[in-house]
Amino acid sequence: MTQRRYRLGLVVGKFAPLHAGHEALVAFAAARCEQLLVLSYSRPEFLGCGVEARRRWLAERFPAHDCVVLDDSAIAQRCAERRLPPRGLPPNDADDATHQDFLGWLLAELLQRLPDAMFGSEAYVAPCAARLSHRLGHPVDGVLFDPQRRTVPVSASRLRASPADWDRHLAWPVRASLVQRVCLLGGESSGKTTLAAALAARHRTTWVPEYGRELWEQRAGRLQEGDMLHIAREQQAREDAALRTARRHLFCDTSVLTTCFYSLAMFGRVHPEVLARAGRRYALLVLCAPDFDFVQDGTRRDAGFRARQHDWYLQALQERGWPFVLAQGSLQQRLDRLSAYLPEGLPSEGG
Structure with a gap:
């Protein structure tokens, strides 16, 4: 027929x-x-x-x-x-x-x-x-x-x-666009890398390490101003690539906002493209508090520098009007606090 x-x-x-x-x-x-x-x-x-x-x-x-x-x-x-x-x-x-x-x-x-x-x-x-x-x-x-x-x-x-x-x-x-990117910010030795890995394990997904730190270690701490733009581009490229394997959430250890901070701290200015890339929005921003003893691993500055970083993040987020969650306490306390902000399903928007 x-x-x-x-x-x-x-x-x-x-x-x-x-x-x-x-x-x-x-x-x-x-x-x-x-x-x-x-x-x-x-x-x-x-x-x-x-x-x-x-x-x-x-x-x-x-x-x-x-x-x-x-x-x-x-x-x-x-x-x-x-x-x-x-x-x-x-x-x-x-x-x-x-x-x-x-x-x-x-x-x-x-x-x-x-x-x-x-x-x-x-x-x-x-x-x-x-x-x-x-x-x-x-x-x-x-x-x-x-x-x-x-x-x-x-x-x-x-x-x-x-x-x-x-x-x-x-x-x-479709799958990639539904993945919610969660960005963890914080000063040196504030636990964001540990938290990113733990969140990824709990939610059976992946996380994106901080590329700037990787490059810093490769270069033995000798970065040039032009490296800031390379770091910004590579960090976001790695985020985008990780969407292929992420499930529901993608946890990002830092964002280009961090690149802005180090560019200002090291060179006194920020490349316009780096500043523009720092505007990338995330489903959730988490600021890790500097509320435990500073751990020196040989690549970090000191507790005073960490405190200045934290204050800079607070000001930068407030100036942009970006809401964030403050993660405090032990790793378990931070995981428990963030669980309320990371639903597994896709709830309805509005009424």
Whole structure:
């Protein structure tokens, strides 16, 4: 039996996150359509799966298809362009009729697209397609794909709660963007390296050592001003590379903010690119307190220098308005304090 070929197909989803089941659905739909419209919206957004992230994922994974990701601001802008009264997204937990009415308005008024088929894996596909047919005055077939989830046994809600499944069900660009980078700052001998390694072990992930210290030891403490830019670039390159093996969290022993400190301390100025790179944001910033005896390993200055470093970090973070967690006490006390800030799942953003 020859399968029907549609002119325009439609796939709608939150894609929070975009996973292998979604990709299989899109491939199924694309094989049956001349063109495919992939439409995404969510209210609320889910942490790590915001509108910009989903736009990037869909563009990277489905470059041949028309991918549209909307939030209230994007809808308002399109409404203004078409001189339509603005309309907000329905809540995710709204009833089926509300979602069907909104989708019909979206296709008819805002996007002005007439799909011939709607593809999905849920029971709502058939009644939604029937409602769209009536609203659009154009027949829309409801086409089910793998409703029992046998092809790819996964759901977005499960993945949000279980990062252990990410490796199997998320494409690399999606998985990497969901990893939350945690940066540990602190003066010399403040325990940040020990804490970074311990956190990585507890959360079964990886951590990124401080490259500046590595280079300092290789050069026997003889660094040039030009090395500061090299350190900044290499530190961030190693962070980015570590995303391939990280799971849920990536613990970073220092950031380019540290490079700024040493550049000022050693040379009295900071290269503009180093300063710009120091603006990289992290999901969580941890400042390790200098609250235990200073340990001299042969490469460090002294306790007074450590105290000045700590004060500089406090001022730098406050000037930038960056919130941080102060890690104090023993290693166990620090681990216990940070556990509240490092959830394993992806909770919802907003209401």
